Amino acid sequence: MGGRGEKKVKSIFVQRKNIVYTIIAILLILFPFMNDSRSMMILFTQVFIFAIFAMSYDLLLGFTGIVSFGHAMFFGIGAYAVGIFMKQFEPTLPYFLLAVVITILITAIVSYVVGLLTLRLKSHFYAMLTLAFASLFLVLAEKWRTLTHGNDGFTFRTPEIFRDRLDFYLICLVSMIVVFLLLNRFTNSPLGKVLQAIRENEQRTESLGYSVIQYKIIASVVSGVLAGFAGILYSVSLRFVNTSVFTMDITLDALLMTIIGGVGTLIGAIIGAGLIEFAHHWLTELAKVHWIFERWIIFFGIIYILVVMFFPRGIVGTVRNIKLKSKKRVTDKSEQQKAAG
Amino acid sequence: MDVFFNLTLNGLATGMLIFLLAAGLTLIFGLMDVLNFAHGGLFAWGAYSGTWLYATTGSFIIGILGAVVTGLILGLITERVIIKPVYGNHVQQILITLGLMLVLSELLKVVWGPNQLSATAPDFLKGSFEVGGVIIIKYRLFIIAVGLLVFFAVQYVLKNTKIGLVVRAGVMNKEMVQALGINIKKVFMLVFMVGSGMAALSGVLLGPYSGVIHAEMGMEFAILAFIVVVIGGMGSFPGSILAAILVGLSGSFMAYYVPDLALAANMLLMAIVLIFRPQGLFGWKG
Numbered sequence: 001m002g003g004r005g006e007k008k009v010k011s012i013f014v015q016r017k018n019i020v021y022t023i024i025a026i027l028l029i030l031f032p033f034m035n036d037s038r039s040m041m042i043l044f045t046q047v048f049i050f051a052i053f054a055m056s057y058d059l060l061l062g063f064t065g066i067v068s069f070g071h072a073m074f075f076g077i078g079a080y081a082v083g084i085f086m087k088q089f090e091p092t093l094p095y096f097l098l099a100v101v102i103t104i105l106i107t108a109i110v111s112y113v114v115g116l117l118t119l120r121l122k123s124h125f126y127a128m129l130t131l132a133f134a135s136l137f138l139v140l141a142e143k144w145r146t147l148t149h150g151n152d153g154f155t156f157r158t159p160e161i162f163r164d165r166l167d168f169y170l171i172c173l174v175s176m177i178v179v180f181l182l183l184n185r186f187t188n189s190p191l192g193k194v195l196q197a198i199r200e201n202e203q204r205t206e207s208l209g210y211s212v213i214q215y216k217i218i219a220s221v222v223s224g225v226l227a228g229f230a231g232i233l234y235s236v237s238l239r240f241v242n243t244s245v246f247t248m249d250i251t252l253d254a255l256l257m258t259i260i261g262g263v264g265t266l267i268g269a270i271i272g273a274g275l276i277e278f279a280h281h282w283l284t285e286l287a288k289v290h291w292i293f294e295r296w297i298i299f300f301g302i303i304y305i306l307v308v309m310f311f312p313r314g315i316v317g318t319v320r321n322i323k324l325k326s327k328k329r330v331t332d333k334s335e336q337q338k339a340a341g
Numbered sequence: 342m343d344v345f346f347n348l349t350l351n352g353l354a355t356g357m358l359i360f361l362l363a364a365g366l367t368l369i370f371g372l373m374d375v376l377n378f379a380h381g382g383l384f385a386w387g388a389y390s391g392t393w394l395y396a397t398t399g400s401f402i403i404g405i406l407g408a409v410v411t412g413l414i415l416g417l418i419t420e421r422v423i424i425k426p427v428y429g430n431h432v433q434q435i436l437i438t439l440g441l442m443l444v445l446s447e448l449l450k451v452v453w454g455p456n457q458l459s460a461t462a463p464d465f466l467k468g469s470f471e472v473g474g475v476i477i478i479k480y481r482l483f484i485i486a487v488g489l490l491v492f493f494a495v496q497y498v499l500k501n502t503k504i505g506l507v508v509r510a511g512v513m514n515k516e517m518v519q520a521l522g523i524n525i526k527k528v529f530m531l532v533f534m535v536g537s538g539m540a541a542l543s544g545v546l547l548g549p550y551s552g553v554i555h556a557e558m559g560m561e562f563a564i565l566a567f568i569v570v571v572i573g574g575m576g577s578f579p580g581s582i583l584a585a586i587l588v589g590l591s592g593s594f595m596a597y598y599v600p601d602l603a604l605a606a607n608m609l610l611m612a613i614v615l616i617f618r619p620q621g622l623f624g625w626k627g
Binding site for chain 1: 376
């Protein structure tokens with residue numbers, strides 16, 4: 001009985017969702033023309049960049065069920081690649097594109113090797129090994145002083161088109177939308193369905209004849225490359241890069257954003273990114289009122305633990321569940337009435 | 342020769358500290374299938390509470406005991422509140438223990454401030470003595486002694502007591518143990534507490550060894566402990582001490598000859614083990 005009704009509900013649901021997304025996207029494009037607060041624009045730019053990062057993380061955690069604790073390394077590779085190219089060579093577009101290509105190559109190779117080493121083992125191994133690899137990159141960035149200037153980092157100039165804040169805002173927004181659409185297509189493709197099958201039941205997927213490890217490696221490579229892209233945008237937005245891009249804090253940001261926003265939903269990662277970045281902005285300002293706000297991350301740590309325990313699908317997943325349930329009740333009722341009438 | 346001897350001693354001391362951390366991890370993993378990413382946080386809490394108690398009471402022994410008690414209590418709370426609701430779900434476990442790690446290290450900064458604390462050894466462990474032309478620093482010897490003591494004590498309990506028997510049986514097959522009428526949940530709690538206590542002990546011992554303690558060191562040492570657990574084999578207690586000594590020695594020798602590659606050497610070691618023997622040198626779980 002439920003089959004057709006559910007489909008209908010879903011298609012209405014999807015349509016309405018798409019309209020809402022389009023409206024939000026248009027509002028975000030118009031936002032800088034209506035509001036000329038510079039700090040707000042920079043904050044939004046930051047949200048877009050971290051949304052890309054969080055979506056790339058969600059591909060692993062939410063869609064494939066792989067936990068990585070070293071996602072910062074891909075972010076850092078991108079950030080340093082563009083910084084080093086702009087500093088050592090000229091801040092022109094060709095060199096920037098070269099840096100992008102190098103980032104894609106390195107992140108793809110690193111994620112492939114790490115995946116190959118550990119993805120055939122239990123999930124703990126990938127989490128541990130990525131954690132260790134990220135700390136290796138952090139040490140590398142600290143020690144290779146001639147290239148990275150160690151802990152202090154370095155500033156660099158960016159190509160002409162990235163210098164204007166408004167242009168850069170739009171570039172980041174468009175990048176985020178493109179990544180969202182691409183990942184949406186990717187996760188709904190047959191390949192993406194296999195990834196989700198792995199998340200739900202690995203043994204079963206394996207016994208259906210899929211080579212699970214290969215699919216997992218593909219997911220980890222795609223995710224790593226996208227994280228590297230986010231890193232590129234991040235360091236271009238700051239025109240500065242230091243070792244902080246490789247630290248655990250960056251990975252934790254992605255984790256908090258994805259978990260609190262909602263795993264397995266790309267929009268959740270975007271909402272999470274907005275939430276965390278804005279909270280960071282407001283709560284740091286509150287630090288003048290009381291010093292406890294200096295440690296604002298503690299609140300998010302506790303919220304994160306509670307979400308993992310009680311709402312494992314995050315904000316978006318929980319809201320979606322409630323909505324689907326109430327919709328279903330409505331359709332069930334109307335179909336009952338139809339049957340009765 | 343002098344250098345060689347000193348580096349060996351140094352490596353052994355570091356190895357013992359890593360062993361104390363990794364032993365808890367490996368036992369908890371072997372028995373409950375939980376990899377505790379908050380272990381480094383317990384370690385840092387041990388370091389801070391112990392150093393603080395030592396500074397306020399003036400007694401190093403009280404400091405050590407206080408740290409161990411802190412570890413036991415935090416272990417109990419962690420197991421009851423955080424781990425218990427998510428037994429059996431690996432992804433949730435990994436995520437939740439990392440969240441706890443975050444909260445623990447931030448709380449540390451709330452209680453003791455964000456700056457690093459300095460720690461010194463008590464008078465009776467300060468200084469060094471000479472044996473046959475080789476200078477031996479007392480405190481390093483002390484760490485090695487404590488590490489070995491803990492190793493033999495735990496080994497004795499595992500091999501010769503009923504509770505040890507249950508733990509070893511539980512590592513092999515916990516359903517079977519439960520079917521035989523033993524409440525394995527109680528054993529889980531106990532092992533988790535002991536593991537946390539060992540981590541805290543490692544933390545407080547590290548203080549005077551490195552001179553300063555800071556909140557981030559929990560993660561730094563936890564990474565080394567993870568490497569040790571992978572090399573030694575997840576769930577293998579004797580494996581953890583051998584692997585810890587291996588990692589400690591390679592760390593101390595590399596730090597002397599090629600300091601930039603100290604961590605890389607250990608990572609390479611781990612990668613090789615993962616390729617050729619993914620269950621670890623002494624483990625049987627993959």
